[in-house]
Amino acid sequence: MKTENRDVVSIKDFSKKEIEHILTYAKKMVPYAKGEKYTDILKGKILSSLFFEPSTRTRLSFESAMHRLGGRVIGFAEPSATSQKKGESLADTIRMADAYSDIIVIRHPQEGAARLAAMFAESPIINAGDGAGRHPTQCLLDLFTILTEKKNIKGNKIVLLGDLKYGRTVHSLAYALSLFGAELTFVSPETLKMPKEVINECKEFGGEPTSTANLEKAVKDADVLYVTRIQKERFADMAEYAKVKGAYRVDLDLLENAKKDLVIMHPLPRVDEIADEVDETPHARYFQQVWNGIVMRMALLSLILGATE
Ligand code: ASP
Numbered sequence: 637m638k639t640e641n642r643d644v645v646s647i648k649d650f651s652k653k654e655i656e657h658i659l660t661y662a663k664k665m666v667p668y669a670k671g672e673k674y675t676d677i678l679k680g681k682i683l684s685s686l687f688f689e690p691s692t693r694t695r696l697s698f699e700s701a702m703h704r705l706g707g708r709v710i711g712f713a714e715p716s717a718t719s720q721k722k723g724e725s726l727a728d729t730i731r732m733a734d735a736y737s738d739i740i741v742i743r744h745p746q747e748g749a750a751r752l753a754a755m756f757a758e759s760p761i762i763n764a765g766d767g768a769g770r771h772p773t774q775c776l777l778d779l780f781t782i783l784t785e786k787k788n789i790k791g792n793k794i795v796l797l798g799d800l801k802y803g804r805t806v807h808s809l810a811y812a813l814s815l816f817g818a819e820l821t822f823v824s825p826e827t828l829k830m831p832k833e834v835i836n837e838c839k840e841f842g843g844e845p846t847s848t849a850n851l852e853k854a855v856k857d858a859d860v861l862y863v864t865r866i867q868k869e870r871f872a873d874m875a876e877y878a879k880v881k882g883a884y885r886v887d888l889d890l891l892e893n894a895k896k897d898l899v900i901m902h903p904l905p906r907v908d909e910i911a912d913e914v915d916e917t918p919h920a921r922y923f924q925q926v927w928n929g930i931v932m933r934m935a936l937l938s939l940i941l942g943a944t945e
Pocket of ligand 1: 765771804805864865903904905
């Protein structure tokens with residue numbers, strides 16, 4: 637399988653076999669991510685970290701992953717401090733990063749920005765989120781989390797809850813979970829439903845995702861509940877946001893009839909959609925999921941830069 641030198645723009649660019657290979661290889665990264673073992677397989681390599689949109693976990697975990705593998709990081713988290721402010725095009729910024737580094741991680745508010753970047757860079761491009769589009773590395777770490785918790789993905793009843801219209805993590809994840817044979821239920825406010833395009837992608841693998849407004853019932857049957865926040869920054873009209881704000885909340889009452897081994901995930905940040913009291917329950921896995929981000933990003937960097945353990 638060829639992961640070396642590859643762009644990671646959409647999870648759809650990878651076959652099931654390739655995803656399985658990445659997930660299996662990621663397990664090898666666990667002791668390195670924990671700091672129990674040391675490696676410098678990426679010594680001499682430089683990663684450009686270009687964040688045109690806010691980020692905590694994705695940016696820091698890519699940086700941490702690169703450092704743990706012995707590589708170095710350059711970049712910015714605030715585009716207003718770059719020549720973008722002077723009117724430089726994305727293509728030219730990418731050309732510069734390409735000249736300065738071996739791999740480029742980009743987050744951008746525009747859908748398709750990572751695909752465009754890949755056209756202008758010789759170095760591999762990793763999409764760290766493009767607007768309301770896709771978030772493939774989050775998807776891989778989500779799959780890794782489900783696999784670690786549930787041993788397999790096929791047959792699990794997985795509920796995707798929240799802003800399914802603008803949430804890029806659920807767009808990537810719904811596709812990948814369908815590829816692996818999970819049973820999907822979508823729960824969202826009426827105006828934030830999963831886009832038809834993503835539903836059609838899910839159906840390609842024979843899956844029949846269902847949509848419901850009945851969160852209580854969906855949670856009762858669920859093996860995994862994947863919660864997302866409402867993506868306030870994507871709303872053109874704040875009056876529309878005000879209508880859906882606080883529309884759903886996962887708390888102890890909701891979980892009363894849940895399966896004992898229900899796993900709750902969230903790509904974070906959370907705003908108010910998961911009550912703090914849930915953190916103390918055995919269901920909460922969102923902080924473990926964060927940690928899995930390091931493991932997965934170490935695996936990806938090492939596979940793409942062709943320096944594997
Ligand atoms: N951190 C995730 C993302 O960048 C989820 C979110 O922001 O709600 O898409």
